[in-house]
Amino acid sequence: MLFHSNIFILYFFPLTLFLLFISSKIKFDGKIILILASLLFYSWWNINYLPLIILSIFVNFFLGKKIQRSHKKKIFLLFFSIIFNIGILFSFKYADFFISNYNFLTNSEIDKLNLPFPLGISFYTFQIVTYLVDCYYGKIALHKFKNFALFVVFFPQLIAGPIIKYNFLINQLDIKKLFILKINNILKGLILFIIGFIKKVFFADQLSLIVDSGYLNYQNLNFLESWMTSLAFTFQIYFDFSGYVDMALGCALMLNIILPINFNSPYKAYNIINFWKKWHITLAEFLMNYIYYPLLRSLPAISFFLVMLVTIIVFFLAGLWHGPSWMFITFGLIHGIGVVFNHCKEKFFNFKIYLPLSIFLTFNYVNLSFVIFRSENFEQAFAIIYKMFNFSSFDTSLFQNIFLDQIFLKNLILLLVSILTVFVFKNSDHLVNSRYLK
Amino acid sequence: MSKKLIYQILARNLKISENSINIRTDTKNTPEWDSLAHVRIILELEKELKIKVRNDQIGELNSIKKLIKHFTI
Numbered sequence: 001m002l003f004h005s006n007i008f009i010l011y012f013f014p015l016t017l018f019l020l021f022i023s024s025k026i027k028f029d030g031k032i033i034l035i036l037a038s039l040l041f042y043s044w045w046n047i048n049y050l051p052l053i054i055l056s057i058f059v060n061f062f063l064g065k066k067i068q069r070s071h072k073k074k075i076f077l078l079f080f081s082i083i084f085n086i087g088i089l090f091s092f093k094y095a096d097f098f099i100s101n102y103n104f105l106t107n108s109e110i111d112k113l114n115l116p117f118p119l120g121i122s123f124y125t126f127q128i129v130t131y132l133v134d135c136y137y138g139k140i141a142l143h144k145f146k147n148f149a150l151f152v153v154f155f156p157q158l159i160a161g162p163i164i165k166y167n168f169l170i171n172q173l174d175i176k177k178l179f180i181l182k183i184n185n186i187l188k189g190l191i192l193f194i195i196g197f198i199k200k201v202f203f204a205d206q207l208s209l210i211v212d213s214g215y216l217n218y219q220n221l222n223f224l225e226s227w228m229t230s231l232a233f234t235f236q237i238y239f240d241f242s243g244y245v246d247m248a249l250g251c252a253l254m255l256n257i258i259l260p261i262n263f264n265s266p267y268k269a270y271n272i273i274n275f276w277k278k279w280h281i282t283l284a285e286f287l288m289n290y291i292y293y294p295l296l297r298s299l300p301a302i303s304f305f306l307v308m309l310v311t312i313i314v315f316f317l318a319g320l321w322h323g324p325s326w327m328f329i330t331f332g333l334i335h336g337i338g339v340v341f342n343h344c345k346e347k348f349f350n351f352k353i354y355l356p357l358s359i360f361l362t363f364n365y366v367n368l369s370f371v372i373f374r375s376e377n378f379e380q381a382f383a384i385i386y387k388m389f390n391f392s393s394f395d396t397s398l399f400q401n402i403f404l405d406q407i408f409l410k411n412l413i414l415l416l417v418s419i420l421t422v423f424v425f426k427n428s429d430h431l432v433n434s435r436y437l438k
Numbered sequence: 439m440s441k442k443l444i445y446q447i448l449a450r451n452l453k454i455s456e457n458s459i460n461i462r463t464d465t466k467n468t469p470e471w472d473s474l475a476h477v478r479i480i481l482e483l484e485k486e487l488k489i490k491v492r493n494d495q496i497g498e499l500n501s502i503k504k505l506i507k508h509f510t511i
Contacts (some may be wrong), residue, residue: 137494273472288473289497296477297493307474341472
């Protein structure tokens, strides 16, 4: 079920909200309603994925308890649990990618597994890993099955994040405060939801028409069209993902639960390090806390070169996390190189760049990286990038006939409105927390 | 003493003046405080103050307030 679908807006969410607030009146445990509603939400698209997530809940709850109680085998149990979870993720999401690469390199013909790709598996696997690590460090205070099940399946953030930690959610699940109708939260949550809905339906879905047609006919694009195609995708992915997260935050807020923001005006970033403090923030924090810092700590000595190497490894994994494709891996590596470049500039050539210019350069670097991200193969990506820098294909007749070509005019206006919205307006978090709504 | 040392180490690693650091300084409001600087700050504080930081705590110590709390108890 998607947040912007009729079934969610008209039936699922109002009914869930109603049942939760009724539950507080009749003293029925609202967490059970929330778990059942989340399982219905998850299985609406494809019920075949349900057994896997339920199995994952039971096994990991058991493993978490074992880890927390164990003394001698603690590290072994943690290692086993993480391998178990990453193994499931690998089997469903990455096995065929590795098999096809192995076949290509060794000329073998190993059959692919052709397993389905369970919805949200990357998100809930990462969340479970954070829980297991917290169990290892004895941070889990309220170790209850209902809490853990809700932590894994909580429907506002189950499919597309933000990635949260167990204690962050559970500390807010105080039954007395949780399912009481709070008008201020309903109002703010509704505004966030509407902002997210507009981003998704009126921006992302409309921009996708430019993107799909541009990438389909990439060989026939001219200079201007290739720029419009690449920019349209850069805005589409932002409006799509951040819109979805806004709707998630809005839904959770109406349930009196605050989720962390995941996007903080990322296209206003002034370098790639700054971009990753603003784009998919909870994923960046996960990679930092669970891969980057432990990897650095495992080194015998920390030199600048080794830190940069670890940075590249982390961004390689960040790219791979997006999906089993060399295009995503390359996208990650381009960002890794960007971060290394920023660190080198700071260390060896510490000069300041005029802020608007550094925002412009960063945005264009990100825009080029998204051409790689969206392309199906390198041939398509390089063809579009080549056209973006091939000034000889600049067609001035387009401007002469601008008011005759209705589709071109509509696309141009949509892009200009997108640029204005992203660069001029404040983001949804600022708007909702403005003084007018306090 | 430890508090002063924390301010000094922070200022040195972030390449900013000690006067510009206050109790509200954190990774969000200080652009210079990136992941590389953070690792260096933690390692230097561990070495100087002989107090260990676990792997899961590194990311959590993301403000001057939290650093002081961790390293002065």
